[in-house]
Amino acid sequence: xxxxxxxxxxxxxxxxxxxxxxxxxxxxxxxxxxxxxxxxxxxxxxxxxxxxxxxxxxxxxxxxxxxxxxxxxxxxxxxxxxxxxxxxxxxxxxxxxxxxxxxxxxxxxxxxxxxxxxxxxxxxxxxxxxxxxxxxxxxxxxxxxxxxxxxxxxxxxxxxxxxxxxxxxxxxxxxxxxxx
Numbered sequence: 001x002x003x004x005x006x007x008x009x010x011x012x013x014x015x016x017x018x019x020x021x022x023x024x025x026x027x028x029x030x031x032x033x034x035x036x037x038x039x040x041x042x043x044x045x046x047x048x049x050x051x052x053x054x055x056x057x058x059x060x061x062x063x064x065x066x067x068x069x070x071x072x073x074x075x076x077x078x079x080x081x082x083x084x085x086x087x088x089x090x091x092x093x094x095x096x097x098x099x100x101x102x103x104x105x106x107x108x109x110x111x112x113x114x115x116x117x118x119x120x121x122x123x124x125x126x127x128x129x130x131x132x133x134x135x136x137x138x139x140x141x142x143x144x145x146x147x148x149x150x151x152x153x154x155x156x157x158x159x160x161x162x163x164x165x166x167x168x169x170x171x172x173x174x175x176x177x178x179x180x
Contacts, residue, residue, distance in 0.1 A: 017045035032100025033061035101127040106135040122155040
């Protein structure tokens with residue numbers, strides 16, 4: 001999954017690039033202090049009609065990501081505490097959300113789950129599955145612990161159109177008997 005020219009990046013970068021490439025006319029949200037390399041991969045692969053919104057809390061986070069909007073008009077960089085930023089953008093819906101682990105992670109997850117597009121995905125970085133699952137409602141969400149070096153956890157809504165988990169009837173029930 002990793003190209004030789006990708007350096008030492010975990011496979012999350014390639015996965016995010018793949019997800020972003022199919023996000024036409026969408027909005028991608030990244031909240032975290034050290035997500036600039038993830039945002040760079042997202043911006044390189046997202047369609048021209050897609051927007052990338054980055055939120056950082058600190059001056060160091062802003063300095064680390066400031067080169068991104070300077071290179072690409074589709075990228076907006078904001079410096080604001082995460083919870084008030086989420087309140088300010090509450091009318092928007094997102095196709096992809098990437099969040100770094102932080103002390104407000106549980107509140108951020110609960111607020112952003114409502115803001116995911118129907119086929120949207122949330123990626124939590126540098127966290128563990130138990131912490132993330134404790135922030136999710138008991139049903140309705142799939143979680144995948146990648147066990148990659150950046151501890152990426154993927155969250156996606158369960159599909160109403162998914163195949164049932166239990167089979168109804170066996171193969172015999174579907175075979176018509178031929179009469180001789």
